[in-house]
Amino acid sequence: MIETKDLSRVFVRRSGLLRRADVVRAVDGVNLSVAEGEVFGLVGRSGSGKTTLGLMLCGALAPSAGEVRASIPGRAVRSHMVFQDPRESLNPRLGVGEIVAEPLRIAGVSKAERAARAREALGKVGLEPDAAERYPFELSGGQRQRVAIARSMIGRPDLVVADEPTSMLDQTAAAEVLSLLASLGEEGKTAFVLITHDLAQAAGVCDRIGVMDEGQLVEIGRPESICLDPQTAASRALLEAARTREAPLPR
Amino acid sequence: MPDNGQPAPLLEVSDLTVVYGGAPRPAVEGADLVLERAGSLGLAGESGSGKSTLAHAVLGLLPATARRTGTVRFAGAELASGSAAYRTLRWKRMSVVLQDAMNAFNPVVTMGEQIAEIWTTHQRTGWREALEKAQGLVQRVGLESSAVDRFPFELSGGMRQRAAIAMAVALSPDLVVVDEPTSALDVLSANTVVDVINAAREETGAAFLVISHDISVIARTCARACVLREGRVVEEGETPKLLEAPEHEVTRRLILAIPRLPLAETGGAS
Numbered sequence: 001m002i003e004t005k006d007l008s009r010v011f012v013r014r015s016g017l018l019r020r021a022d023v024v025r026a027v028d029g030v031n032l033s034v035a036e037g038e039v040f041g042l043v044g045r046s047g048s049g050k051t052t053l054g055l056m057l058c059g060a061l062a063p064s065a066g067e068v069r070a071s072i073p074g075r076a077v078r079s080h081m082v083f084q085d086p087r088e089s090l091n092p093r094l095g096v097g098e099i100v101a102e103p104l105r106i107a108g109v110s111k112a113e114r115a116a117r118a119r120e121a122l123g124k125v126g127l128e129p130d131a132a133e134r135y136p137f138e139l140s141g142g143q144r145q146r147v148a149i150a151r152s153m154i155g156r157p158d159l160v161v162a163d164e165p166t167s168m169l170d171q172t173a174a175a176e177v178l179s180l181l182a183s184l185g186e187e188g189k190t191a192f193v194l195i196t197h198d199l200a201q202a203a204g205v206c207d208r209i210g211v212m213d214e215g216q217l218v219e220i221g222r223p224e225s226i227c228l229d230p231q232t233a234a235s236r237a238l239l240e241a242a243r244t245r246e247a248p249l250p251r
Numbered sequence: 252m253p254d255n256g257q258p259a260p261l262l263e264v265s266d267l268t269v270v271y272g273g274a275p276r277p278a279v280e281g282a283d284l285v286l287e288r289a290g291s292l293g294l295a296g297e298s299g300s301g302k303s304t305l306a307h308a309v310l311g312l313l314p315a316t317a318r319r320t321g322t323v324r325f326a327g328a329e330l331a332s333g334s335a336a337y338r339t340l341r342w343k344r345m346s347v348v349l350q351d352a353m354n355a356f357n358p359v360v361t362m363g364e365q366i367a368e369i370w371t372t373h374q375r376t377g378w379r380e381a382l383e384k385a386q387g388l389v390q391r392v393g394l395e396s397s398a399v400d401r402f403p404f405e406l407s408g409g410m411r412q413r414a415a416i417a418m419a420v421a422l423s424p425d426l427v428v429v430d431e432p433t434s435a436l437d438v439l440s441a442n443t444v445v446d447v448i449n450a451a452r453e454e455t456g457a458a459f460l461v462i463s464h465d466i467s468v469i470a471r472t473c474a475r476a477c478v479l480r481e482g483r484v485v486e487e488g489e490t491p492k493l494l495e496a497p498e499h500e501v502t503r504r505l506i507l508a509i510p511r512l513p514l515a516e517t518g519g520a521s
Contacts, residue, residue, distance in 0.1 A: 046407065046437045141298060167434075170298045170464035171508035178510075197437035200510035227512050241438040242512050248470040249509060250495055 001191060002057070002077055002159050003033040006066035008215075009052050026052040028215035029066070034159065039185035039192045041202030041223075043238060044212030050195045053212070054081070054161040057193060070158065080152035082162040086144035090136040096122070096147050097132030103155040121150040125180060142173030149180065153190060163195045178205050199235075200242040203227050211235045259327030261425055261458050262286040262309065267323065269304050269482075272316035278304040280482040281321070288425065291452060291459045293469030293490065295505055296479035302462045305479070306428050309460065310347055311337035326425065342373055346419040348412070350431040355415055356403040362389070362414060363399025369421050384421075391454075392417040392447050409440030413447050420455045427451070428460045433468050445471050466505040470494055478502045 009027040014020065027049045034040045042050050055061035057068055058079045070077045080103065083089040090099055098105075100121050101114040109117075119129045125146040136144055145165055152160045162181060166174035178194075182205035185192045196202050202209050203223035211219040211226065213234035219226060230236045264284040270277045279301040286292045294302040307313050309323055311330060319332040325345070330336055349355045357365055366388055367381035376384070386396045392413040394406075403411055412432060419427050429448060433441035449472060452459050461472050469476050469490065476493050478486040478501055486499040497503045 045439050171466070172297050172464075172504055175508040175510070197439075198510060199438075200512045203513055204510050224513050237439065239512070241442050242510070244442050245438060245467045245471075246509060246511055248491070248494065249467060249506060249511075251511070251514070 001036045001071050004030055004068050007063050008065040010064040025215045030217045034191045036189050039206045041206035041209040042195045043199050043202045048212040049215040050212050054163050054195050058161050078157040079159040080157045082148045082152050082165050084164040085168050086148050089148055092136055096134050100151045121154045125150045141169045145177050159191045161193045199238040260285045261288045263324040265322045267321035269308050270318045277482050282484050286458050289456045291473040293473035293476035294462045295466045295469050300479040301482035302479050306462050343422050344424050345426040346424045348415045348419045348429040351435045388417045408436050412444050416447050416451055420451045423455050424457055427457050430462045448472050467509045
């Protein structure tokens, strides 16, 4: 449903006295397709290009080469993002109801319909309807991230890219937000791209996983195949890291 | 005071309660902790459970609006809140590593210069010798010696955190408090930081108090662990036992929250 073709992004950094140009290939020739309702995990370590790819998938960053397109020719991809830090991504001066309904306001939907759909959206992410009257500072980190997810879904986009949505949350809240993403992916047509450095986290909720390394998508597969039979050094390193972490914990 | 010839534990917290000004209920309530010399104790809990407040109370870093009751004893001597004794203890006998080392470093001073300050400030070491010591220190935690010429923003989060741990143990303190050492890091860097904490503890013989919402970090760094909930210690014990047979629902929740890889036998159940 959403495809990328040879998607690339180059950053040029000038440094030093002579302002010598330093070319960084943040994303390097990525071909990827994500299906309707699919939860796709984009996994890799810090600096592997996940966020740059996610921004391009959402149209928030122009590619240096290649393109992102809908599988249906001539149709634009409608997408939304969920950012890492829900404190920074929510306007502190707006009520939660207004925050969630903002995409609808921009689209010109009437006030009465906005309010009704905001309540519905809040319910879908597991918040009480009266959360609409509250302000972001009154909510916990996990609740704030639910608000960001409700906002991303309200316009029924084709694609939601969630960039490390749990890294500012404690482990308990993180687990809840992840299972929410998985259930939203199951019930609707919206595709989700979950960006994370944690292979075990992606394996728990994603239909497929793509492993990134130095700007390239080096391996794509089902979670079980990547976790049980990794084909690349990057996948093996992520797997080993997750194994090391869970080693002292009981199964 | 010891009455059986045994030395007092390094850190003994009794019936500690902390109330922030204006807060409806205490952030920490009736907490008891014991950390032996060269021991390791983890404080696990969800956001808002009081673990950082407890650590700040131990370090004497509570804000002026906080009211503390109960006692904190360090090597047998009672430390009152805001006590002047803290000034002589900090760095030399107790040190701290904060969550994001970026906030702990001066952004406009090279790593080497700010590490060297430890010795010039606390031991009146000459500048040249202190810079040499800084180089040795960063190498001990697996960084290249050239890291001393870099500014904090030029290092990755994991590298900064390793440098912060190295600095915390530089003067061989008795106690190192580590507050959420890995939560700003990816899984690979987090594992390296866990290894550096363990190596630092073994090399220096310092006792470590490790605070984390991630019980897998405590599982790998601490022999004993406490679980906090709403300011109270709800479970305490040897870490392997606590993980194997958790008694409190919060402990179980903390363990279940760690994402697991799919199992080979069932091909993906988790």
